[in-house]
Amino acid sequence: MVDIILRILFAFLSISALGALLGFGLAVAARKLRVERDKTVESLMSSLPGLNCGACGYPGCEGYAEALASGQESNVTKCSPGGAEVRQAVAQTLGVEAGESGPRQVARLACLGGDGIALRDFQYAGYSDCEAAKVHFDGDKGCKHGCLGLGSCVKSCPVDAISYTENGLVRVDEEKCIGCEVCVTVCPTGAMHMVDAESKWFVACNSTDKAKATKAVCSAGCIGCRICERKFPEAGFKVEDNLSVLAYTKESGEGRREAAEACPVKCIIRTKD
Amino acid sequence: MTYLGIILTYVFVSNLVLSQFLGLCPFIGVSKNTESAVGMGFAVTFVMSLATLITWALQNFVLVPLRIEFLQTVTFILVIASLVQLVEMAVRKFSPPLYQALGIYLPLITTNCGVLGIALISVNAEYGPMESFLAGLSAGIGFLLALLLMSGIRERLDTERVPRHLKGSPIAFISGGLMALAFMAFDKALLSNLIGG
Numbered sequence: 001m002v003d004i005i006l007r008i009l010f011a012f013l014s015i016s017a018l019g020a021l022l023g024f025g026l027a028v029a030a031r032k033l034r035v036e037r038d039k040t041v042e043s044l045m046s047s048l049p050g051l052n053c054g055a056c057g058y059p060g061c062e063g064y065a066e067a068l069a070s071g072q073e074s075n076v077t078k079c080s081p082g083g084a085e086v087r088q089a090v091a092q093t094l095g096v097e098a099g100e101s102g103p104r105q106v107a108r109l110a111c112l113g114g115d116g117i118a119l120r121d122f123q124y125a126g127y128s129d130c131e132a133a134k135v136h137f138d139g140d141k142g143c144k145h146g147c148l149g150l151g152s153c154v155k156s157c158p159v160d161a162i163s164y165t166e167n168g169l170v171r172v173d174e175e176k177c178i179g180c181e182v183c184v185t186v187c188p189t190g191a192m193h194m195v196d197a198e199s200k201w202f203v204a205c206n207s208t209d210k211a212k213a214t215k216a217v218c219s220a221g222c223i224g225c226r227i228c229e230r231k232f233p234e235a236g237f238k239v240e241d242n243l244s245v246l247a248y249t250k251e252s253g254e255g256r257r258e259a260a261e262a263c264p265v266k267c268i269i270r271t272k273d
Numbered sequence: 274m275t276y277l278g279i280i281l282t283y284v285f286v287s288n289l290v291l292s293q294f295l296g297l298c299p300f301i302g303v304s305k306n307t308e309s310a311v312g313m314g315f316a317v318t319f320v321m322s323l324a325t326l327i328t329w330a331l332q333n334f335v336l337v338p339l340r341i342e343f344l345q346t347v348t349f350i351l352v353i354a355s356l357v358q359l360v361e362m363a364v365r366k367f368s369p370p371l372y373q374a375l376g377i378y379l380p381l382i383t384t385n386c387g388v389l390g391i392a393l394i395s396v397n398a399e400y401g402p403m404e405s406f407l408a409g410l411s412a413g414i415g416f417l418l419a420l421l422l423m424s425g426i427r428e429r430l431d432t433e434r435v436p437r438h439l440k441g442s443p444i445a446f447i448s449g450g451l452m453a454l455a456f457m458a459f460d461k462a463l464l465s466n467l468i469g470g
Contacts, residue, residue, distance in 0.1 A: 010339045014341060018335075018348060019351060022355040025359070026355055026358055033362040033363060033365070034366075035365050
């Protein structure tokens with residue numbers, strides 16, 4: 001009996017001692033072996049958002065900060081999540097002009113084919129991930145360009161800006177969206193598009209199939225009828241590859257409302273009041 | 274077993290990845306290009322050599338005298354994790370170029386079961402300090418070899434026409450399996466013929 005208790009005691013004491021020793025050793029080592037980081041990198045890190053989203057093309061904020069500090073990177077406008085504020089702070093730290101990078105971009109889902117609108121070819125009951133669904137005959141939807149609704153983008157969004165909707169699609173919260181394009185990269189069907197945050201109208205379809213094929217599988221898919229392009233030339237719609245695309249560069253944008261109303265499938269939607 | 278025997282055993286015959294199936298995570302994860310495969314391989318070799326030496330000391334000077342060998346796994350993990358941390362700090366301080374090359378792979382090794390695997394294997398085989406160190410070193414070299422071969426295969430696979438559903442990890446696993454089959458040629462009989470014992 002005493003023997004067993006002694007063993008347990010030894011075990012307890014030696015593991016505690018070992019843990020404490022290693023912890024203490026690491027703490028001392030961390031202090032002794034600390035590497036003085038570049039002051040510029042430090043201050044850049046404090047002004048960058050720290051989301052590590054990778055929108056700048058570097059592995060995390062630290063990578064971008066180091067590239068900036070070492071002079072390998074001269075473009076201070078690469079941090080799209082930070083916006084003008086971060087750009088200003090970074091430029092100030094480095095002592096350069098901030099410059100302008102285009103208007104704020106946000107992600108939007110170019111698909112209206114929720115439950116009841118888009119037909120499904122079969123029942124997908126596999127692993128709940130868009131990429132996995134895509135591997136099985138390009139997904140369960142009849143339309144192979146639309147949102148699969150399994151939420152690979154929801155899971156990958158670094159700021160939780162994307163949520164599921166009741167009708168089997170996803171929605172991007174434009175206030176939260178930082179424009180990092182992670183969802184655009186992750187979406188296997190390419191249904192996530194980057195658009196100007198300011199624009200009020202949006203063609204919510206991604207299908208480049210011919211009208212007949214689109215109509216057969218989805219009642220809200222762009223059929224490339226060119227009504228928006230021909231009747232409202234000022235609005236800036238352009239049909240390419242059986243899909244209408246809104247060119248946001250066009251300043252006036254008159255007739256967009258009328259174009260939306262005239263659209264036979266109503267896939268031009270208003271995104272802002 | 275002679276030193277040469279230990280080296281041959283852990284590099285070829287009992288290759289950690291290809292015949293013991295340990296450390297498969299970095300084997301698939303870091304074998305996409307040769308450069309990072311070699312970086313990871315050397316980092317693992319370095320940590321394995323140190324880890325087997327230190328766990329040998331821990332086993333023989335702490336666990337056995339106190340008769341608490343049943344805590345082997347726990348203590349070994351503790352020691353290996355701290356060791357990796359310490360190595361990372363030391364490398365960062367004293368050799369920035371090496372840190373640049375190995376930096377991101379070092380923390381990954383903390384959770385590489387191959388390191389714990391070779392530590393437990395060499396303790397169970399009751400090796401002496403020199404033999405333990407050699408076992409760790411050659412297991413690391415074996416890991417490096419497997420990763421290097423795999424990365425070569427995967428780089429060539431990138432340009433091949435692979436069936437769409439096998440692209441990426443699936444074809445990597447299949448090639449890895451075939452490679453493991455090839456490594457079955459290195460068996461104990463061959464080893465004893467080679468070194469006569």
